[in-house]
Amino acid sequence: MESVLALGGFVLLRDSVEWEGRSLLKALIKKSALCGEQVHILGCEVSEDEFREGFDSSINSRLIYHDLFRDPLNWSQTGEALPGGPLGALQAMCRRTHPGPVTIALDSLSWLLLHIPCTALCQALGALSRQHAHPGGGSPAEPVRVLGLFHEELHGPGPLGALSSLAQTEVTLSGTMGQASAHILSRRPRQRPAHQTQWFSILPDFSLDLQGGPPLESQPHADPHTAPVDPTAHVTFNLHLSKKEREAKDSLTLPFQFSSEKQQALLRAGPSQATSHIFYEPDAYDDLDQEDPDDDLDV
Amino acid sequence: MFPELNNLLNTTPDRAEQGKLTLLCDAKTDGSFLVHHFLSFYLKANCKVCFVALIQSFSHYNIVGQKLVNIVELRGAVPSTWVTQGVSLTAARECGQLVFLEGLKSSVDVFFRAQAAPHPLQFLREADAGNLQPLYEFVREALKPVGDGQAAWRCPVLLVDDLSVLLSLGLGAVAVLDFVHYCRVAVCWERKGNIVALVHDSGDAEDEENDILLNGLSHQSHLILRAEGLATGFCRDVHGQLRVLWRTPSQPAAQRDRSLTYQYKIQDKSVSFFAKGMSPAVL
Numbered sequence: 001m002e003s004v005l006a007l008g009g010f011v012l013l014r015d016s017v018e019w020e021g022r023s024l025l026k027a028l029i030k031k032s033a034l035c036g037e038q039v040h041i042l043g044c045e046v047s048e049d050e051f052r053e054g055f056d057s058s059i060n061s062r063l064i065y066h067d068l069f070r071d072p073l074n075w076s077q078t079g080e081a082l083p084g085g086p087l088g089a090l091q092a093m094c095r096r097t098h099p100g101p102v103t104i105a106l107d108s109l110s111w112l113l114l115h116i117p118c119t120a121l122c123q124a125l126g127a128l129s130r131q132h133a134h135p136g137g138g139s140p141a142e143p144v145r146v147l148g149l150f151h152e153e154l155h156g157p158g159p160l161g162a163l164s165s166l167a168q169t170e171v172t173l174s175g176t177m178g179q180a181s182a183h184i185l186s187r188r189p190r191q192r193p194a195h196q197t198q199w200f201s202i203l204p205d206f207s208l209d210l211q212g213g214p215p216l217e218s219q220p221h222a223d224p225h226t227a228p229v230d231p232t233a234h235v236t237f238n239l240h241l242s243k244k245e246r247e248a249k250d251s252l253t254l255p256f257q258f259s260s261e262k263q264q265a266l267l268r269a270g271p272s273q274a275t276s277h278i279f280y281e282p283d284a285y286d287d288l289d290q291e292d293p294d295d296d297l298d299v
Numbered sequence: 300m301f302p303e304l305n306n307l308l309n310t311t312p313d314r315a316e317q318g319k320l321t322l323l324c325d326a327k328t329d330g331s332f333l334v335h336h337f338l339s340f341y342l343k344a345n346c347k348v349c350f351v352a353l354i355q356s357f358s359h360y361n362i363v364g365q366k367l368v369n370i371v372e373l374r375g376a377v378p379s380t381w382v383t384q385g386v387s388l389t390a391a392r393e394c395g396q397l398v399f400l401e402g403l404k405s406s407v408d409v410f411f412r413a414q415a416a417p418h419p420l421q422f423l424r425e426a427d428a429g430n431l432q433p434l435y436e437f438v439r440e441a442l443k444p445v446g447d448g449q450a451a452w453r454c455p456v457l458l459v460d461d462l463s464v465l466l467s468l469g470l471g472a473v474a475v476l477d478f479v480h481y482c483r484v485a486v487c488w489e490r491k492g493n494i495v496a497l498v499h500d501s502g503d504a505e506d507e508e509n510d511i512l513l514n515g516l517s518h519q520s521h522l523i524l525r526a527e528g529l530a531t532g533f534c535r536d537v538h539g540q541l542r543v544l545w546r547t548p549s550q551p552a553a554q555r556d557r558s559l560t561y562q563y564k565i566q567d568k569s570v571s572f573f574a575k576g577m578s579p580a581v582l
Contacts, residue, residue: 017517020546045519047488070484073477075432114473114515153514178557231577 003186003196005031009168010129010146012109014160016153019173019180022046023202025105025149030055030206032103032145033062039103042093044068044086044111051107054206066093072115086115087124094127101143104128108149109163118159125166176214300340300367301332303572307543307561308522312344317454317491320483322520324513326500327528328539331355332565334460335363337495339386342396346492347452349441351434351459353402361388366568396452398441428471431478439485442492455492457482462516463499463509472511479516500525521546526563536580537562541572 004011005028013028015021029039039062043051048065055063068089071081082089090112093104106112112121128146150163152172164170170185184196199211232239241249253259282288305311323333331354338360341348352360365385391397400419409418419437422429442455465475479496486492498513517523523544529537543559561572573579 017514017523017546018544020518023547047484049488069480069488072480073430075435075481110515110518114476114511151514151518154511154518234579 004028004169004171004184005145007168007186007188008143008145010125010148010166011169011171012163012167013147013149014152014170014172015149016151016173019175021149021173022107023206024171024173024180024182024200024208025107025147026051026054027202027206027208028147029063029103029105030059031208033059035101037101037103037145038062038064039105040064040066040093041105041107042066042068042089042112043107044072045108054204056205086112087120090116090121090124091127094124101145103145103147106146106148108151110149110151110154113155113159118162122162122166125163129166179211179214181214300336300343301570301572304336304570305340307541307559307572312340315341315344315346315453315493316521317493318487319493319521320479320487320516320519321493321495321522321524322516323495323497323524323526324500325497325526326502328526330497330499330524330526331460332570333524333526334458334495334497335360335367336570338388338458339364339367341456341458341493341495342386342388342391345396345453346456347396347398347442347454348391348456348458349398349400349438351400351402351438351457353464354460356403357388357399357401364388395445400437400441422470422474423468428469428474430474431465431470432481435478435481435485438482442486442490444490455486455490457486457492457494457496459494459496461497461499462512463497463501466508466512472508472515475512476515479519483519517546529562536564537578538565539563540575 011028013021013025015024029041033039041051041063043065047069048067051065052060052063066082066089068082068086071078072086074081074085082092084091090106109121125146125148129144148163148167150160152160168187170187172183172185173180174183175181179199180201181197181199184198186194186196188194199214201209201211203209253262300312310316321337323330323337325331325333338348338350342364350360365387367385388397388399392399402420405418406420406423408414409420409423417433417436419434421433422431438457442457445451462475462479466472479494482494486494496516498516499509500513501509503509523542523546525542525544526539527542528539540560540562543561545557560575562575562578563570563572564578
């Protein structure tokens with residue numbers, strides 16, 4: 001996971017409804033802030049209070065929240081909205097001139113894609129990455145990192161492919177059995193893309209807890225919502241045997257089980273045994289030939 | 300409201316959470332029983348409710364609300380008395396607890412009556428792709444905190460039945476998402492209230508707008524209740540299954556169960572829930 005931040009450039013965080021990515025975004029922001037960087041956040045989906053929740057004051061002092069949540073389309077007409085609407089707010093982020101390493105977080109790219117054309121967004125992302133590569137005055141290039149949160153289900157393959165091609169690192173969130181995992185695809189220049197899967201969990205203070213591997217198969221714990229239901233409780237037939245019934249069952253000999261008693265009984269077949277009678281009423285067309293039909297066989 | 304559903308969600312009208320967006324969706328079945336549940340739940344929780352009802356008439360919801368009886372104990376009576384009570388929308392509307400926008404009736408006013416201010420459903424008149432700003436203004440006005448001298452309600456609640464019909468009426472998914480966004484700002488963030496909205500999942504791969512609406516709302520929701528028809532078809536004793544998904548859009552997921560699945564049967568006055576395969580008819 002360190003490679004995600006070390007590489008710099010544009011990091012695309014792909015999440016889904018089941019595995020949300022905002023906590024990972026906040027964890028990466030916390031890491032950047034702890035390294036002494038300034039973090040600018042373009043917040044479109046949650047309020048500033050909700051976004052800052054969970055960070056302590058030292059982290060919060062390094063976060064600058066550009067609030068596009070409260071009135072993105074200027075419906076209130078109070079003048080509090082960020083000028084220029086969503087596109088203006090994004091372009092304003094590109095024009096910052098504060099020196100020093102900086103991280104820009106876009107929460108979220110999906111919201112921006114629904115409100116501004118994909119081409120404009122890609123151009124802005126390119127401008128953000130380029131800004132510190134060629135600063136005015138000839139000073140050395142400052143690393144700039146752009147973290148973009150992207151909700152996969154909302155977009156087709158076109159925007160996803162466009163953003164993916166711009167990204168230096170792509171992190172796709174998934175998981176199993178309550179444990180989240182991140183599939184990290186890193187693109188370094190002149191090298192093959194590197195794949196890595198990292199299992200992790202995020203602690204309440206937004207620190208990253210990296211796990212070695214997938215969770216082990218554990219006993220499913222008792223679900224606190226459902227009391228263990230006994231399916232045999234209300235059946236209409238009897239599933240249990242009483243003691244007498246069990247004894248009778250055990251002492252029963254099966255009809256086709258060949259025991260020594262049965263063998264003797266069969267060999268001893270005598271007049272005392274009740275023989276069976278066959279009553280045969282011939283039909284009109286029955287052939288009652290008494291001759292043995294096998295007589296003409298030469299065996 | 301259905302007491303069994305309250306148990307599943309681990310909530311009661313006294314302990315209702317605030318500032319939450321609850322998404323109801325149904326696929327291959329009718330999920331409107333969830334709307335009736337939340338309507339009577341929040342009215343019993345003493346919240347001020349703004350109900351944007353675009354699908355059925357006022358009397359429909361009123362009749363169903365009165366049928367959903369709960370056995371409650373009459374507090375303070377000696378000996379203790381048990382009575383059954385539903386919820387009366389007429390009484391709630393008269394005392395100001397319920398603001399009801401009857402879409403079926405008032406949409407006609409857009410065309411046949413001159414309006415001074417923009418009508419909440421003004422978008423029906425507009426030829427090009429409109430937005431829902433008039434409807435948002437209506438909701439904001441309806442859930443405005445009242446002045447002194449009137450009964451103080453617990454927290455404002457916006458209930459919408461349903462959002463998918465707005466797509467059928469010509470709005471784009473982004474316009475509906477913007478409306479819900481602004482309602483979240485006004486209701487959930489500013490006034491610490493709740494929003495409950497129903498969206499149909501057509502399951503149709505062709506309906507991209509509905510998918511964008513459903514997925515976009517899912518990402519913003521704290522609780523998703525999804526009623527699905529059984530994959531094997533219609534059954535007399537099991538009407539469908541309910542998937543409950545708890546989400547925390549910006550906090551690390553807590554250790555509690557994040558997802559539950561139950562099957563249900565809708566009866567005349569209540570809905571019974573049971574674990575999968577445990578229907579009383581099968582045992």
